[in-house]
Amino acid sequence: DSDDMTEVINYAKSNYAEPNPEYFGAAKGMNVIYLHLESMQNFIINYKLNGEEVTPFLNSLSKDENTLYFDNFFHQTAQGKTSDAEFMLENSLFGLPQGSAFITKGQNTYQAAPGILKDNGYTSAVFHGNGGSFWNRNVIYKSFGYDKFFDANFYDTSSPEDMAEYGLLDKPFFEQSADLLNTLPQPFYTKFITVGNHYPYKINQELTTIEKANTGDASVDNYFQTARYADEAIEQFFNQLKVSGLYDNSMIVLYGDHYGISDNHNKAMEQIIGKEITPYENANLQKVPLFIHVPGMQGGNNHTYGGQIDLLPTVLHLLGIDSQNYVQFGSDLLSEEHNDIVPFRNGDFVGPTIYSIDEKLYDSKTGLPLEDSQVEMANAIKKEVDYKLQLSDKVVNGDLLRFYTPTGYTPVDPSQYNYNNDTN
Numbered sequence: 001d002s003d004d005m006t007e008v009i010n011y012a013k014s015n016y017a018e019p020n021p022e023y024f025g026a027a028k029g030m031n032v033i034y035l036h037l038e039s040m041q042n043f044i045i046n047y048k049l050n051g052e053e054v055t056p057f058l059n060s061l062s063k064d065e066n067t068l069y070f071d072n073f074f075h076q077t078a079q080g081k082t083s084d085a086e087f088m089l090e091n092s093l094f095g096l097p098q099g100s101a102f103i104t105k106g107q108n109t110y111q112a113a114p115g116i117l118k119d120n121g122y123t124s125a126v127f128h129g130n131g132g133s134f135w136n137r138n139v140i141y142k143s144f145g146y147d148k149f150f151d152a153n154f155y156d157t158s159s160p161e162d163m164a165e166y167g168l169l170d171k172p173f174f175e176q177s178a179d180l181l182n183t184l185p186q187p188f189y190t191k192f193i194t195v196g197n198h199y200p201y202k203i204n205q206e207l208t209t210i211e212k213a214n215t216g217d218a219s220v221d222n223y224f225q226t227a228r229y230a231d232e233a234i235e236q237f238f239n240q241l242k243v244s245g246l247y248d249n250s251m252i253v254l255y256g257d258h259y260g261i262s263d264n265h266n267k268a269m270e271q272i273i274g275k276e277i278t279p280y281e282n283a284n285l286q287k288v289p290l291f292i293h294v295p296g297m298q299g300g301n302n303h304t305y306g307g308q309i310d311l312l313p314t315v316l317h318l319l320g321i322d323s324q325n326y327v328q329f330g331s332d333l334l335s336e337e338h339n340d341i342v343p344f345r346n347g348d349f350v351g352p353t354i355y356s357i358d359e360k361l362y363d364s365k366t367g368l369p370l371e372d373s374q375v376e377m378a379n380a381i382k383k384e385v386d387y388k389l390q391l392s393d394k395v396v397n398g399d400l401l402r403f404y405t406p407t408g409y410t411p412v413d414p415s416q417y418n419y420n421n422d423t424n
């Protein structure tokens, strides 16, 4: 009810982090291009398999002068996997503890990125080479205010060798996306969802350019080949953007959606990373890469602790749009006031001083168990984390945003959108 909404608004106010003037508006008026990198984990960035880089293109971005690379950035997904990642980055609301909000809460009222940006003159579109009803996308994207959803219907999926288990492989996907992208009025807000690097990472060997690993665990071994394929596809897409000229007036955001290798495979992963996988190391394996490329922006490696919940306020501030009137549970990664405690969906958390995993505390730097003197601080953080998750769930389960319209925000009318056969 509206009392709950008052509590939510008060929390959102207290959680708001002022933009950093050095970055605020660095991408003002630019297009936004999200690359949703299926199952890409951070350990693979700058990792060498038998002396060879696995993701040379992403590695080069980690050294690019106009790219920020966040190396303490965590996925915060649960059972909703891909859809949880999307839900967080479109809304800065947490996915639900069970199931997928995409499926169960598709008709809620949202104040998502496409809606916010529409009021700032942006067109929005999602590109994905799988059927539109997967994860209920064709329903919830309307609630988010997406103008267009180019699903498998818009792509040529007739060549079996171009297909992965969940749709069109990344290289033909990006290639065929070029014409669709050119139909969009600028500035646009877009998301490209890749599928080639998806469990169990099987790929036609003719498409591979790196050997498998040899741990004996098939999905771990294959992962390096599909990650390399994804890396090549991303490079190809960057080249396409350079040719079309979009590269010069677009912010490109690349993020891993969730882990690719679950903890069932930790024995093989110990061989890969060369150390024992304790609960602390297992938490570190939940890091996913985040790159933000903005023409003219000062890049570099950023060690701030953050997670997917923080992306929306970060991106809005880079675009010069203040997030302060919106109900968002994350905070701008580039702000001095950024909250660097990263909640996981099960109530565990990580941050620059303490990791709390399964009720046990670890020193963030060393991974050693924490002394009793720090228990009090950890308990206080834990309380805040639980409160935040529960309040976000209240918003989503109670569809509370229908009781609140931020100043200057035009509510979305989902019935206005029609995706599949609408090619105008």
Ligand code: GP9
Binding pocket: 038, 080, 081, 082, 083, 130, 134, 166, 193, 195, 198
């Ligand atoms: C399918 C894709 C995969 O459309 O996005 O989702 P996932 O299995 O990773 O949740």
Ligand code: MN
Binding pocket: 038, 039, 081, 082, 257, 258
């Ligand atoms: Mn996924």
